[in-house]
Amino acid sequence: xxxxxxxxxxxxxxxxxxxxxxxxxxxxVHEAAAAGAExxxxxxxxxxxxxxxxxxxxxxxxxxxxxxxxTEVLAAVAKQAKVVIVSTIFERRAAGLYxxxxxxxxxxxxxxxxxxxxxxPDDPGFYEKYFFTPGDLGFKPIETSIGKLxxxxxxxxxxxxxxxxxxxxxxxxxxxxTAIGWDTADTNEEQQRQLEAWVTVQRGxxxxxxxxxxxxxxxxxxxxxxxxxxxxxxxxxxxxxxxxEILSRANDSDDTLLTWTLDxxxxxxxxxxxxxxxxxxxxxxGELVKRFID
Numbered sequence: 680x681x682x683x684x685x686x687x688x689x690x691x692x693x694x695x696x697x698x699x700x701x702x703x704x705x706x707x708v709h710e711a712a713a714a715g716a717e718x719x720x721x722x723x724x725x726x727x728x729x730x731x732x733x734x735x736x737x738x739x740x741x742x743x744x745x746x747x748x749x750t751e752v753l754a755a756v757a758k759q760a761k762v763v764i765v766s767t768i769f770e771r772r773a774a775g776l777y778x779x780x781x782x783x784x785x786x787x788x789x790x791x792x793x794x795x796x797x798x799x800p801d802d803p804g805f806y807e808k809y810f811f812t813p814g815d816l817g818f819k820p821i822e823t824s825i826g827k828l829x830x831x832x833x834x835x836x837x838x839x840x841x842x843x844x845x846x847x848x849x850x851x852x853x854x855x856x857t858a859i860g861w862d863t864a865d866t867n868e869e870q871q872r873q874l875e876a877w878v879t880v881q882r883g884x885x886x887x888x889x890x891x892x893x894x895x896x897x898x899x900x901x902x903x904x905x906x907x908x909x910x911x912x913x914x915x916x917x918x919x920x921x922x923x924e925i926l927s928r929a930n931d932s933d934d935t936l937l938t939w940t941l942d943x944x945x946x947x948x949x950x951x952x953x954x955x956x957x958x959x960x961x962x963x964x965g966e967l968v969k970r971f972i973d
Contacts, residue, residue, distance in 0.1 A: 687711035693897035712760035742771035760789030791820035818844035842884035860912035882923035
């Protein structure tokens, strides 16, 4: 790893058509590259509105192959801008088989690897189990020219097991492209509790594993089809250091390009003073693979 690394997270609305959203993302990649960034993270499923608010089989038409038309475009952008890009795409793997897939493009325009979202939610407004098959690539960091990226996606960010396995496999940082927001029927107090829980759990992953965390969320209100309901995506994208310290954080409504220079040597220092990996009782954790201990 380089001793320092400039990273960017693109907080953007995704409520327009595919080409407009993609053009916006690409413009922000170039803006980040101009600021010296070598890694740019885009929000979860940034090509369009969050279609999982209802169970409509026609949404499967939005899926595309990997490699495919969007990966070709982003690969060319990565090569031109000389940056590593993390994008998430609704993947059509085969007829009737679809994934929510993060794709990592290296600086030379190659696909360095991909990660298929493992934890799939099924909640009002987030009917992802209807669309996405759970991932089958495991929790394996993706090797790039700038280091090993522990890429996870949205609902994965609530699970310490996912972060830990990425860390144990040698990830240099944890990256969470995200599409999460509020039910506007909730009280302001409940909305703030949810938001701060989201930030806190990811800061906890940084602390427990001694790794930087980059969380990249979308913004804006998106109406559910054929319903009075909708989701107000809460933004608040952030970059945290290996002790969970907030290095940069966006607000809940603005288009924002978060850019920060990570001190990659701090992971080594933090893990020396807080040797959590050394003190893990791996002989006593066997029951973690159970659903519940009766």
